[in-house]
Amino acid sequence: MSRAWLYTGEGLFAKTPSGQIEPSEKDIRDALKNARYDYVLPIISNQQYNLRLKIVADYAELDRNLTVHMSRHTFATMCLNNGVKMENVSKMLSHTNVRTTQQYAKVLNAEVEKDFEMLERILS
Numbered sequence: 001m002s003r004a005w006l007y008t009g010e011g012l013f014a015k016t017p018s019g020q021i022e023p024s025e026k027d028i029r030d031a032l033k034n035a036r037y038d039y040v041l042p043i044i045s046n047q048q049y050n051l052r053l054k055i056v057a058d059y060a061e062l063d064r065n066l067t068v069h070m071s072r073h074t075f076a077t078m079c080l081n082n083g084v085k086m087e088n089v090s091k092m093l094s095h096t097n098v099r100t101t102q103q104y105a106k107v108l109n110a111e112v113e114k115d116f117e118m119l120e121r122i123l124s
Contacts, residue, residue, distance in 0.1 A: 076104040 046068045053066035064070075072093060079089045090101035 073104065076101065077107055080104055080108055 049068045049071075050066075053068070053071060057064060057066045076089050076093060079092070080086065086101055086105065087098055089104070090098045093101060095101050
C-alpha cells in the first residue's frame with residue numbers, strides 16, 4: 001500500500017491512497033525517542049483533536065465517531081466514578097464554575113437509580 005506522508009507541524013501522519021490518515025508507528029517511535037517534553041499538552045483546536053480522535057478510533061477499529069466533547073465527558077465521568085472530588089474534576093476540565101461539572105454527576109445519579117431499580121427487581 002503506497003502512502004504519502006503529511007507533517008503538519010503538530011504530527012506525522014501517513015495518508016493512504018484511499019485518503020485515510022493514520023500515524024506511522026516507526027516514525028512516531030523514532031520521533032518520541034528524540035522528543036523533549038515539558039509535560040504540557042499542546043493547545044490545538046477542537047477540529048485537530050477530533051482528527052486525532054478519529055485516527056485513534058480507526059486504529060482501535062471503533063465504529064463510534066469520537067469527539068473532544070465525548071472524551072471530556074468520559075474523562076469526567078471516570079474521575080467521578082473513581083472518587084475524584086468534584087472540585088478537582090472541575091479544575092482539570094478548566095471549568096470556571098463547578099456547576100458545569102455537576103452535569104456529569106447527574107449521569108452518576110441516573111446510574112445509581114438504574115442500579116437501585118435492578119436491585120429492587122432482584123430482591124422482589
